[in-house]
Amino acid sequence: MPPGELDRLYDDHASALFAFLLNFTRDESDTRDILQEVFTRLASRPHILQGVVDVRGFLLRLTHNLAVDAIRRRASRRRTQDAMAQEAVSIFEPEPNPDQAIVQRQIEAALAELPPEQRAVLQLKLWEGLTFDAIADVLGIPLNTAASRYRYAMDKLRPRLRPLYDEIR
């Protein structure tokens, strides 16, 4: 890998990978470990990016696979994934406005109640702006599964966030 290439990859993609990981694992320690693993693989095996057109999608797919493995390992240590999702972890940038901070906390709490796979689809759709086709490719799932996971996630979020929504309207 040319010198500086790894730095450029980090600057271009680390934020997206970090946000995806933090929303998926709900664990900052796991997020750091997986992010470290991603860039260690890139440094030790730079040829894996040869011929890759969509580097962001490739890295998200690699990150997702590593995160799934991490969650499986962690599930053996902890009781359930729901218990992991209850951890208070902030995926949003700290908001100086107190009202906006309340909105953030409620959204984070609602997201934490979703299964990790639905959170992953939501993350890629809302904050990465991927199509369902691309999401299906990243997560290694059928297109209909990606769309249905997104719909289930929104169906759960709507009643949960309706009071907040009505309040800020």
Place this chain on the structure above:
Amino acid sequence: MKPPRQRPPPGPDPGDATDLPGLESLLASQRLRPPPAEWRESILRRAAASASASEPATETSRDRVNGQRRHPESFHGAAPAIPWLQRLVAHLSSGWSLTAAAWILAFALNQYSIPRGAFTAAPRQPPFSEAALAEIRESQRALGDFANLGAVIPSDFHPPQTHRAPPDAASPVPPALPSEPRPRARLPRGFRDGHVARSDTNSPHEPEPIV
């Protein structure tokens, strides 16, 4: 009897996208947290260190021969065979090739490792000439005259007969010993009645049998 299925009340579908139309934009407008700044240097440094550790050790001039990267010492002698082995392994993927290779291997082992009839059979000799046969007969006759046995020819030989003892000697009862006991030989010190005393203790009460 099952009651007729009731239709859901008219109204917005809870999963309808028209419900809370701005929810998606509300969610998407939330700014995601970036990774901590101190992670960058740490992650990149550890990744680079891991990559350098996974590479082979520093290459020296001994690692190259005529500019070409030298194979490890254990494979250096087998380097010319590596492409051939690679082709062989590639062809061995099919079952027929595997069977053919097994036959070749069995043939090679049979041919070079196990002695066969060509080694065990006596070599064919050319027939004797008349002069040679006459010379052999003359030497046999001279040998027979010398031993006073006449001419020794193969037809005169008989298989050795088994020696049989006389019928009375086959009796299991041994011949009677003379009435007068034979004088006992004087045993050297330490020997008692066919036993030898232990040399370490010299105890006459714990003899060890002579083996």
